[in-house]
Amino acid sequence: MTDETVLVGGFAHETNTFAPTPTGRKQFQQRLERFGEAVPAELRGTNTGIGGVIDVADDAGVDLIHTVAASATPGGHVTEAAYEFYTGEILEGARTHREEIDGVILPLHGAMVPEGMDDGEGPLLADLREVVGPEVPIVVTLDLHGNVTDEMVAAADALVAYETYPHTDMGDTGATGMEILLETIRGSLTPTMAVERPPVLAFTPTQNTREGPMAAIMAEARELEAREGIRKVNVFPGFAAADIPEMGFSIPVVADGDPDAAADAARDLAETVWERHDALVGDYPTPTEGVRRAAALAADNEDDGPVVVADVGDNPGGGGTGDTTPVLRELLEQELTDAGFAIMCDPAAVQRVSTPASASASRSASAARPSAGSATRSRESTAT
Ligand SMILES: [Zn+2]
Secondary structure, eight states, X not given: OOSOEEEEEEEEOOBOXXXXXXXXXXXXXXXXXXXXXXXXXXXXXXXXXXXXXHHHHHHHTOEXXXXXXXXXXXXXXXXXXXXXHHHHHHHXXXXXXXXXXXXXXXXXXXXXXXXXXXXXXXXXXXXXXXXXXXXXXXXXXXXXXXXXXXXXXXXXXXXXXXXXXXXXXXXXXXXXXXXHHHHHHHTSOOEEEEEEOOSOOOOGGGGOTTSHHHHHXXXXXXXXXXXXXXXXXXXXXXXXXXXXXXXXXXXXXXXXXXXXXXXXXXXXXHXXXXXXXXXXXXXXXXXXXXXXXXXXHHHHOTTSOOOOOOOTTSOGGGTOOSOOOHHHHHHHHTTOOSOOOOOOOOHHXXXXXXXXXOHHHHXXXXXXXXXXXXXXHHHHHHHO
């Protein structure tokens, strides 16, 4: 017999709206799709948002009702069908269990953009609020790459973001979210949020929380949490490859019943962010200049190993397609030798080099080996 019952649902995607290939249910199934009791069977004890939620619930003797856990590799817009399906699982769970649940916790991402919409999380939370009503607390944990919309802030009682990038604290974030939810259910916390959005577009490499401007901003966030009435200071540098109106930096602060304290803390940290905006925006060379600088560095430091050039505009970890060629073109045009290039997504090229006989060889070989020749031709036709 437990005192509290909490509904859990996870549906996470970082949507690169510039990527041409939509993200459908198949893409979620390739990474993570579990329902009901298969969720804790898969995620208990893992460094994930839901793993952290389960840890705290187990310790506190809280009953969890699992709906769905789904996430896909960053990519193009989430299809309408996939969005309706996964949000439907969460909303249906809330409808079914409305009378028995004391709260809801949703580990989401924050940068989901479904087809035909600007924001995936905000409308889900608004719909969920309709279902559970104003009295049932909703806490949402998010990746710090989330683009936090006003609708998300309005519909949730508290948002809780990762504090690290590269991300290492997914489980801790889920645990903190669950602790905040339990404090709210038990009446020791009355969460109220305020959000500031300093007008800064932080480029991915400058979002590193281990050094540079973000390390200092995160340290200040932790200091602000020691202030009277402040429960959680969230820092979202945002996800620039989601081309939506509310894309960018946001600082939603959770205070205990004191909206002014939340607003003051958010404002103070936003000023720090603004003071550091030059470092956050960064200074990045064009492909021409970048390759030129790399060549000069390599020539000056022959014994120091390779110089690595990263095309941060096409990062597959952020939904990039991995098929853009400006850096490769510069390597060729600047006639660099002793240089390598990786990785290029080019199925047609892979087809050509992995086929036993190349196109010209297959034609000359087709008289001697007609079956191999015809097979080569048919594979080539499907690759184009
Ligand atoms: Zn992230």
